[in-house]
Amino acid sequence: EILKEDESGSLKATIDDILFKAKRKRLYEHHGQVRLGMMRHLYVVVDGSRTMEDQDLKPNRLTCTLKLLEYFVEEYFDQNPISQIGLIVTKSKRAEKMTELSGNSKKHVTALKKAVDMNCSGEPSLYNSLNLAMQTLKHMPGHTSREILVVFSSLTTCDPANIYDLIKCLKAVKIRVSVIGLSAEVRVCTVLARETGGTYHVILDESHFKELLMHHVSPPPASSSSECSLIRMGFPQHTIASLSDQDAKPSFSMVQLENNSEPSLTLGGYFCPQCRAKYCELPVECKICGLTLVSAPHLARSYHHLFPLDAFQEVPLEEYKGERYCQGCQGEMKDQNVYICKVCQNAFCVECDLFVHDSLHCCPGCIHEHPAPISV
């Protein structure tokens, strides 16, 4: 962006313009009528090699990456509540799993926080980390989307075998690999992303890094070969018992028993409808009978991906002839543009427009029209 002075020598107008455009940049186009992969299994491979100690990202690349990944994990489970994430770290020519594939965000965030003290050494191995991820992902059911996201900072990789053969295997098993490069473009990553159908970007700075990570939060378009199936799920009731109830029996939660972390007896919880095993949180896969347990709001969280909101029409304030009040917040319109919903023709200010598209996912004007009942 070039800073230009206006006639009186002031920069204010250009700065306002730049700030305004920065606010708007966050909205990106959705894909339209494309089938999305809603149930995702994603492995995040973090480079742990010597180059991660570089200080071009503050305080160093590793700390910056781990902090952004914590934020990414939270956003990911917010937008895809029935999906799973696993973490792999690669250094000293080997790859090891930091956490297994699971839908529990706390486990991943704890592991990421602990990894800040990790010692970065050696060279990464792209082959080993992709192989390790593939071993688990190839057994995942066909209707889920299998993805790997690699955060790659080194310019070299040390592989025990021909990586192009591995790329062919990944393509055959329908795994989509995307790479975010921290240093410069590496040819093998370009080929990897292109062949498997993923994306490859190299970051410019920290905010660009965050933006690229956030692109991976939304569900990707499903590949044509992914199967569609009817998945059997359970919707357990939440029982809140208190000591005064006669039937209240304290019991262990299955997850705590597995973690060996001081299992405690609790009275309430979610009971699997098939085998009556108890769990404290949802969504979870029942360890006894294998049924996926979710609650209706978890599925409802993903509905806005299926019915995305169209972008509003941008009209300069001088040309807009209606009342100068935003229909959402009732505030006066002070920005240079107003945003008009094409369906209900209501006008909104820029803050409401951003809020509606980022968080609300439904136009406050349109939901005042009474919807027609869904015909079954």
Next chain:
Amino acid sequence: EDELSLLVIVIDTNPIWWGKRALGEAEFTLSKCIDAVMVLGNSHLFMNRTNKLAVIASHTQESRFLYPGKRWASADPFGDGGSSMESNCSGSKDGKYELLTAINDAIAEEIKDLMTKTEMKGQQTETLLAGSLAKALCCILLITESSKPLSNQEMKSRILVIKAAEDSTLQYMNFMNVIFAAQKQSILVDACVLDSDSGLLQQACDITGGIYLKVPHMPSLLQYLLWVFLPDQEQRSQLVLPPPVHVDYRAACFCHRNLIEIGYVCSVCLSIFCNFSPICSTCETAFKISLPPVMKAKKKKLKLA
């Protein structure tokens, strides 16, 4: 240290429900309800000098801001409402604080205008609650942004919904979107239900961490409002308040609208069915049915005699 607290009250003014009530027994009418809400609003503003208030009426045709309305936009709407407001209203007749008189008068004017002059178009009988909540969220965002440069304190906001009529199941998706947005912004949604239990509001209170209360005796509405809904988030932990209700999170199947414990979910459109069927009725995808592996018939070796 002054903490900023914003309370947005959303009142269900469904004219059909209130009209039926007025025909029945006239003990609790809409004007009594609005009186109770005004007292709650005044009390909230009294709790702290920097507290802010907004009131929205949720109707079957529209959602209207009772306070602050459009006539306030010319002056500073969320300031002290001092000198410019005095020219609009007639002044306090009973020695009440000017701002409260102005607010009460504005609410009374707007609600009279809404209930008498709104044209009833079409066949709608259901309150536009999801729309009012969406506007409430936008309003909270505006107030939060405008008060950020003035003080370093974080603004804590909550929405109180006073519900009269029944739930509208057609608004389920919009309602859930609004509730998830509120949860993300850490805005509490409290619910005070006058007549029949509302499953949607129970879920909303559970997800955002608010309080759900079904009022046992409607004429005593003000007591419940002041006791349960006036304290803000921090004070609530030190009080004994109504316990959380058991929320039914079972999903309803798309084919019969029955509540089911185990169901089948389409992986493409996430619709829920109670029985297995080869084609999804919502998105018309044909499902892959995994059959057991077909055994090849073993060729019997003929023994040559």
